[in-house]
Amino acid sequence: MPRDLTIDALLSPAADVDAYLATYVDGVDMAPNLREAIKYSLLGPGKRVRPVLAWHCAFAVGGPGPSSLPAGGAVELVHAFSLVHDDLPAMDDDDLRRGRPTLHRHTNEAMAILAGDEMLNLSFRLVTERVSSPTLAGRLCHELALGTSGMITGQVYDTLGGYRADLPGLDKLKLIHRNKTGALIRAACRMGAFCGLAHPAQGRTTEHGFDLQALECITTYAEAIGLMFQIVDDILDVTQTAEQIGKATNKDIEAGKQTYPGVLGLDRSKAEVERLLDVSTRALEPLGVSARPLVELARYMAVRTR
Amino acid sequence: MPRDLTIDALLSPAADVDAYLATYVDGVDMAPNLREAIKYSLLGPGKRVRPVLAWHCAFAVGGPGPSSLPAGGAVELVHAFSLVHDDLPAMDDDDLRRGRPTLHRHTNEAMAILAGDEMLNLSFRLVTERVSSPTLAGRLCHELALGTSGMITGQVYDTLGGYRADLPGLDKLKLIHRNKTGALIRAACRMGAFCGLAHPAQGRTTEHGFDLQALECITTYAEAIGLMFQIVDDILDVTQTAEQIGKATNKDIEAGKQTYPGVLGLDRSKAEVERLLDVSTRALEPLGVSARPLVELARYMAVRTR
Numbered sequence: 001m002p003r004d005l006t007i008d009a010l011l012s013p014a015a016d017v018d019a020y021l022a023t024y025v026d027g028v029d030m031a032p033n034l035r036e037a038i039k040y041s042l043l044g045p046g047k048r049v050r051p052v053l054a055w056h057c058a059f060a061v062g063g064p065g066p067s068s069l070p071a072g073g074a075v076e077l078v079h080a081f082s083l084v085h086d087d088l089p090a091m092d093d094d095d096l097r098r099g100r101p102t103l104h105r106h107t108n109e110a111m112a113i114l115a116g117d118e119m120l121n122l123s124f125r126l127v128t129e130r131v132s133s134p135t136l137a138g139r140l141c142h143e144l145a146l147g148t149s150g151m152i153t154g155q156v157y158d159t160l161g162g163y164r165a166d167l168p169g170l171d172k173l174k175l176i177h178r179n180k181t182g183a184l185i186r187a188a189c190r191m192g193a194f195c196g197l198a199h200p201a202q203g204r205t206t207e208h209g210f211d212l213q214a215l216e217c218i219t220t221y222a223e224a225i226g227l228m229f230q231i232v233d234d235i236l237d238v239t240q241t242a243e244q245i246g247k248a249t250n251k252d253i254e255a256g257k258q259t260y261p262g263v264l265g266l267d268r269s270k271a272e273v274e275r276l277l278d279v280s281t282r283a284l285e286p287l288g289v290s291a292r293p294l295v296e297l298a299r300y301m302a303v304r305t306r
Numbered sequence: 307m308p309r310d311l312t313i314d315a316l317l318s319p320a321a322d323v324d325a326y327l328a329t330y331v332d333g334v335d336m337a338p339n340l341r342e343a344i345k346y347s348l349l350g351p352g353k354r355v356r357p358v359l360a361w362h363c364a365f366a367v368g369g370p371g372p373s374s375l376p377a378g379g380a381v382e383l384v385h386a387f388s389l390v391h392d393d394l395p396a397m398d399d400d401d402l403r404r405g406r407p408t409l410h411r412h413t414n415e416a417m418a419i420l421a422g423d424e425m426l427n428l429s430f431r432l433v434t435e436r437v438s439s440p441t442l443a444g445r446l447c448h449e450l451a452l453g454t455s456g457m458i459t460g461q462v463y464d465t466l467g468g469y470r471a472d473l474p475g476l477d478k479l480k481l482i483h484r485n486k487t488g489a490l491i492r493a494a495c496r497m498g499a500f501c502g503l504a505h506p507a508q509g510r511t512t513e514h515g516f517d518l519q520a521l522e523c524i525t526t527y528a529e530a531i532g533l534m535f536q537i538v539d540d541i542l543d544v545t546q547t548a549e550q551i552g553k554a555t556n557k558d559i560e561a562g563k564q565t566y567p568g569v570l571g572l573d574r575s576k577a578e579v580e581r582l583l584d585v586s587t588r589a590l591e592p593l594g595v596s597a598r599p600l601v602e603l604a605r606y607m608a609v610r611t612r
Contacts, residue, residue, distance in 0.1 A: 030459045031468035085423060090394075090415030109396030111466055113419070117391060118458045120423060124430045125451030134440040141447050145431030152424045153336045160417055162337035 005296045013055040013065055014048035017076060020069045024126055030118070037107050037115040038122075042080045045098040049229075050075045050185060053222075053297065054192030060284065060291040061214040063196025070130040071140055071191035074123040078148050078184060081119035082155070084112050091159065120148070136198045143187050143194065150183020158257065169263045174227070176258070181233075182226030189222035190215065217283050217291075224280035225298050231273050232304055234259040238266065277302040311602045319361040319371060320354035323382060326375045330432055336424070343413050343421040344428075348386045351404040355535075356381045356491060359528075359603065360498030366590065366597040367520040369502025376436040377446055377497035380429040384454050384490060387425035388461070390418050397465065426454070442504045449493050449500065456489020464563065475569045480533070482564070487539075488532030495528035496521065523589050523597075530586035531604050537579050538610055540565040544572065583608040 025038055051072025058068035087094040087102040088109060095105050104112035124141055131137040157163050158176045167175070196202055197211050238261045260269040280298045284291035331344055357378025364374035393400040393408040394415060401411050410418035430447055437443040463469050464482045473481070502508055503517050544567045566575040586604045590597035 028455065030455065031462040031466075033466060033468035034459055034462045081423075085419055088396075088419060090419060108466075111462070113391055113394065113396060114458055114462055114466075117387075117423070117426060118455065120426055121451055121454040121458065124447055125455060128444055128448035128451060134444040137447075138434055138440040138443045141430055141443070142434035145427055145434060148427045149334065149336065149424065149431060152420055152427065153340060156337040156340045156417070156420055160337075160339060160414075160420075162339035 005292060007296075007300050010056070010293055010297055010300065011047060011052055013052050013072075014046075016055075016066065016069065017048050017051040017072050018043055021073050021076060024073060024130070025122070028122065028125075033107075033111070034115060034118060037103060037111050038119055040106060041084050041103050041115065042077065042119065044100060048072075048076060050079055050188035053185065053225075053294075054188045054195070056293040056297060057189045057192030057218050057222075058196030058199070060287050060294050061193045061196040061211065061218065062202030062290060063199035064201055067195045067199040067201075068192040070127055071195050072188065073130075074127050074140065074144055075147070075184060075188040075191065077119045077123035077126065078144065078151070081116045081123070082151055082184075084116040084119070086155065088112060123148075133198060136194060139194050140191050143191050147184040147187025150179040150186075151181075154178070154180025154183065169258060173258050173260065173263055177227055177230040178223075181230040182223060185226035185229065186219065186222040189218050193218040214287060217285075217287050220283035221280045221294060221298070224276045224283065225301060228273055228276035228280065228298070229301055231260045231269055231276070232301060234261055235266065235269055235273070236304065273302050311598060313602075313606050316362070316599055316603055316606065317353060317358055319358050319378075320352075322361075322372065322375065323354050323357040323378050324349055327379050327382060330379060330436070331428070334428065334431075339413075339417070340421060340424060343409060343417050344425055346412060347390050347409050347421065348383065348425065350406060354378075354382060356385055356494035359491065359531075359600075360494045360501070362599040362603060363495045363498030363524050363528075364502030364505070366593050366600050367499045367502040367517065367524065368508030368596060369505035370507055373505040373507075374498040374501045376433055377501045378494065379436075380433050380446065380450055381453070381490060381494040381497065383425045383429035383432065384450065384457070387422045387429070388457060388490075390422040390425070392461065394418060429454075439504060442500060445500050446497050449497050453490040453493025456485040456492075457487075460484070460486025460489065475564060479564050479566065479569055483533055483536040484529075487536040488529060491532035491535060492525065492528040495524050499524040520593060523591075523593055526589035527586045527600060527604070530582045530589065531607060534579055534582035534586065534604070535607055537566045537575055537582070538607060540567055541572065541575055541579070542610065579608050 021042055022039065025035060025042065028035075030038075051068070054068040054072035054075060055065040058071075059065045083097060084103045086092050087097060088104055094102050096102060100106070102112075103115060107115075123144060127137055127140045127144065131140060154176055157172075158180055163172055163175055193215055197214065237259065260272065264272065277298055281295045284294055327348055328345065331341060331348065334341075336344075357374070360374040360378035360381060361371040364377075365371045389403060390409045392398050393403060394410055400408050402408060406412070408418075409421060413421075429450060433443055433446045433450065437446060460482055463478075464486055469478055469481055499521055503520065543565065566578065570578065583604055587601045590600055
C-alpha cells in the first residue's frame, strides 16, 4: 500500500519507464542514426503521464506497478511518435518542443518521418517481445491499436476536418478531444489494468481471465480524466496567455481551433473540470485504497487550473 | 491441390485480398476523409505480391489459402503505408505512383502522413481483431513488427546512411536490400505459413504449436526471393524503358543509389538471380506438390529479367 502520495512520489515511476524504454531500444537491431533519433524523442523531457497512469492502474486493480511497464512503455512510444509527426512542417510546423529542437530540426524531415514510423511499430513489437502470455499480449496490442486509431482520427478531425458540417460546437469539440487525447489515455489506463489483473500477485476473482468490474472502474476513470486533461490544457492556453500578454487571445483561437473556453466560456469550462474530477474519483470507489494514487493523480491534473 | 498454375491463376488471390481489406477498412470507425485516403492508397493498382505469397505459403504448409488473409492483409497495409510515406516531399518526392497522383498530391501532405500512420496501426489492429487464437495473433504481430522494423531500418540505410563507412559495396547493398525489401517479404511468407500451420485443416505434426521444418523451408525460400526480387528491380531499372515498367528509369543511378548492376555488372547480377531462384525452389522440396504455386511464383519473379 502506498504511504507517500506526494506528487513527486506519484510521478516517480517515470524514471522506471525511461530506464525500461532505454534498455529496450538499445536491444533492438537498427540503424544507429535511427536509434539516436528515437532516443532523442522518446527520452527527452516530459512527465510520462500515460505510463505513470498505467503503473497506478495496475496497482489499483491489485497487481504490482512494474507489471505495467510493457503497457506504459508501448503507450509512451505511441505518444512520442505522435509528437514527432505532429511537429513536422506539413503538420504543426514546430521548431521547439519543451525547449529543445523538434526532431526534424535536430536531424531532418525524412528521419523524423521514419523515426516516428518506427516508434509506432516498436510499440507493438515491445508488447510481443516483453509479454509472455499470448492472451495478455493480444489484449494489449488490440487496446493499443484502438487508442492509436482514436488518436489519429482525432488529429484528422482537429486539423483536416471531416466531421459532419452540422455538428454543434460542443459535440465537435468532444468528438475531437475524446479521440485526439482521450483514446490513448484510455488505452494507457486499460492496458495498465490488464497487466495488473493478469499478474499472479493480484488476488481478485476473474472472469474471462480479467476482472470485468475492476476494468469498468478504470475505464470510467480514464474517460473522465482524458477529457478533463484536455479541458485543463484549453483553459491553461487561455489563462496563461492572458497573464503573459494581457488579453484573452491564444494560440488555439488564433489557429482557428475550437476550445472549451471558446465554446463554453471560462467559468463553465472550470465547472466541467470539477464535474469530471468528481466522476473520475467516484468511479474508483469500488477499488478501495489501492486506487488512492489514481485519485491523487486526477486531483493533481485538475488543480493546475485553480 | 492446384491444377491451374498460370500466372493469372497464381496472382488471383489478389482480388480476395482487396475484398478482405475493403471490408475491414469500411468496418473501422474513423474520420471519413481518412478512410477515403486509406482506401485510395491501399486499394489502388498493384499486384499484391506479399499477400499472394502469404496465401501460397499457407497452402504450401497444408492450410487453406484463405486462412492467410489476416496475415496478407496486415502485410499489405504495411506495404501501402511505406509507399505513401516514401513518396512524401521530404523523402522521394514523387508525384505519381502507378500512373495516379501519389496520396499527398491527391490530398495533402498532412493527410498522407496521418493516413500512412493509421495504415501501419491498422495492420496490427486487423490481426488482433481477425485472428481468434491469441497464440497465432501474437506470433503474427511479432513477425509483422520484425518485418516492419527491417523495412524502416533498410530505408534509413538507403536514404540517410548510418552503416559503417568501411563496409564494402556489395555488403552495403545486401544490408540495404535484405532490410528494405527482404524483411517484409520474409514476414509475409512466414506469417502466411503460421496461418496455414495453425489451421485445423492442416495435417502435419507440429512442435511448439508449429511445424518447425516447414517454417524453415518457407523462411529460406522467402529470404532468397526477397533478395532476388530487389535484384530484378535493379536490373529492370537499367534495362527497361519508362514505358515498360511504368515509372522513371535510371532513377536509382541518378539518385546516386547503389544497385546490383552498378556493383556487380549486369551479367553477374543476372547470374545471381538464377542462383537465388535455385536456392528458393530447392528449399521447398520437402513440402512436396503443395509448394508448386510458390515455385511458379519464384520463376515468374525471376523471368521478368530474361
